[in-house]
Amino acid sequence: MLPTPLLLILFIVQGFRFQQAHKECEPGHGGPSCNISCPDNCITCSDHATCSTCKAGYYNGRQYDNINYPEVLDCSLKCRQNCISCSKFGNCTECKRGYFGIICDQKCSSNCAICASTDKCTECVTGFYNRKYSCYHCISNCLSCRDPFYCRTCNSGFYDYRCHRKCEIGCLSEECYIRSGRCLCKDNFTGYRCDRCVTGRYGKLCNFTCPNCICDRDTGQCTSCNNGYFLSNTTCVSCEKGTWGQDCKNNCSEKCVECSPENGICTVCSDGKYGNDCSQSCSTNCMTRNNVPVCAAENGACLKGCSTLDKHGEFCNLTCGSNCKDGTCDWKSGACLHGCTINYFGEFCENMCSISCAPSSDRRCFSRNGTCTEGCFPGYYGPKCLQKCNDNCLNNVCGRENGHCSHGCIQGFTGDTCTYITHSAKQKDNTKSSTDTGAIIGAGIGGAAGMLVIVGGILLIVFCLRGRVRNKENSNSSDPTGERNDDESAPGYAEEARVAAGNGVGNTAAETYQNVQESVTVNTNMYEQLQDRDKSEQQYEMVSDTIYQNTSR
Incomplete structure (x- = not known):
């Protein structure tokens, strides 16, 4: 028996294959993977020439159901004229409206769309x-109805x-709207069913204007007047000067010369007065008429200008600005x-002349555009002397118009x-560069030569030390006291190394001297240890070699 996981995998694979085999293809496609294009009149097919379902009006089989014709499977055969769909030429499954029968050749009765007989x-x-x-x-103006008493739709213009x-x-x-008669209104009409004129209009088409009143839609006679008018017989007449409101019963304010007949606003x-009721006084800075300031009635704005030129x-x-000449x-x-x-x-006059303008007995720049009147200070140019001359200009002087060095x-x-740099300056610069390069190379060569001299001196010191060590060993072996001569101690060798390195050679020589001094100090300690060891020639040569290697570093 197969293991459970393997059985599960096998089940999933089989299920996938079953799904692919029974997958529904889009109309016009077929095959296991739905990648086959069906013939023109096919809905589904198994291959390029075999249809399983035909479009409406076509069928598979033999032409006219006659056995003498070959069988066709690509849905290329057409149903009869009045058939919507058929299973074969002699069997319609659905007829066009107004027809019935097996081959849809019989007409329904008058006014019948679909019938069985x-x-x-x-x-x-x-x-x-x-x-x-x-x-x-259906009854008159009823487009479609359920019965004689209920219309589903009406002819245009009825509800x-x-x-x-x-x-x-x-x-x-x-x-x-068929149930209520509600609708969208034309211009000048209003109401739920658009059966009234808007205020101020009358007439069957609401195309006439009421004369300053609300009027009858049919006759146009005023029924009430607008504000500012009063009813005289059947027409509305404007209020007399100094009155306002409904039927002109109100008087304008005391300081009003005239007021609106609709709302009484002055x-x-x-x-000298302004405001809705002319109770406020105009500014004393306004220009006067008959020694009384004149201003607009609605907001108090001065109408004729200011009484003085500084406002x-x-x-x-x-x-006026503090920099205006004469303050006007x-x-x-x-x-x-x-x-x-x-x-x-x-x-x-809110801008200050440039500080680069040359001083003047009158003014440094023109009032209109700020152009300097007497030119620029040295080192500046331009109409307002805001641009600096090039630093390479002789005496730092240049032309005012274009900045050319004068x-x-x-x-x-x-x-x-x-x-631009001149040709001779470029050559001089190149020569200087060559000289500097030569100096650098010479210094490098001189430094290298100096190092060679120093290293040679160090080697000479080392060889001298080796000779003295040998002499000391010989003298110590013949001296029964075994005492060391302090005059020939290691510090003396260091002093010789310092002299050999030379004073004032430079930083490199001083550093080399320091290294030699440290090396000699280390080697001196080694010599002292040597006195307590075997004095054989082999050990002496080994120590001498070590000293030489340390000193050469």
Whole structure:
């Protein structure tokens, strides 16, 4: 028996194969993987020429069901004329509307759309309803109905359950909702069913304007007046000056010359006053008329300008800029009228002349645009002297218009603005570079030679030391006291190494001397240890070799 995991895998594989084999393909495709394109009139197929399901109006089999014709399996045979679908030429499974029978060759009765026989209608044409398998005409203006008393849809322009009511003339496109008559309104119409004119309109099409009133839709006669008017007979007449409101029963405020007949707000105040009721006083900075300030009635803005030239703004409550010459400015914009004080420029004299402008007895720059009047300080150029001359200009002087160096260039530079290096300066620079390179190479060679001299001196010291060591060994062996001569001690050798290295050779020589001194100190300790050891020639040579190697590092 197979193990359980293997059985599970086998079950999954078989299930996948079954699913692939029975997978539903999209219409027009077939095969195990649905990758086969079916013939034109096929819905499903097993291969390129064999259909299992045909589209409506086509079938598989023999032409005209005649055995003398070959059997066709690609759904290329057409059903009869009145068949929607068929299983073969002589058997329709569904007929077109108005036909019935095995081959759909019989017509249903008049006004019947679908029937089983001439006396059994199951669905009627539009405008008729079915009652006991017979079709009867719907009532007038009923497009489709369930019975004589209930219309499902009405002809255009009608509504209600029996379609006997007309949509209102104000309905857009004269269409309305079948159950209530509600609709979207045309212009100038209003109401749930668009059966009324908007306020101020009258007439059948609401295309006339009521004269300053609410009026009758049919006659246009005023029934009530708008504010500012009063009813005289059947028309509305404007209020007399100084009155306002419904039927002009209210008087304008005391300081009002005129007020709105609709709401009583003052439109013209007596001089010096403003506001809705003309109770507020105009600013004393406003220009006067008959020695009384004049301002707008609605907000108090000065109408004729300011009473003095040092004020500006809508209400003449702003002071001209402190840099305006004579302290005067335009009352509307605040722009200085007569230019600026010394050292300032701009429309409002808010900008200061450049500090690079040359000093002047009158002013350093023009009020209009800030251009320096007397040129620039040395080292600057441009209309406002804001740009610096090139540092290579001789005496730091350049032309004001274009920055060209007026007195030429300092040595080594050329060009209008002295930005280019001269040819001779380039050669000199190249020569200097070559000299510097030679000096560096010479210093390197000299340093190397110095090192060779130092190393040679060190080697000479080492050989001298080896000779003295041998002499000392001989003298010690002949000296019964065994005492050492302090004058020939290791510090003396170090001093000789220092002298051999030389004073003032440079940092490299000093470093080499330091290394030699440290090496000699180490070697001296080794010599002292040697006195207590075997004095054989072999040990002496080994120690001497070690000293030589340490000193040579």
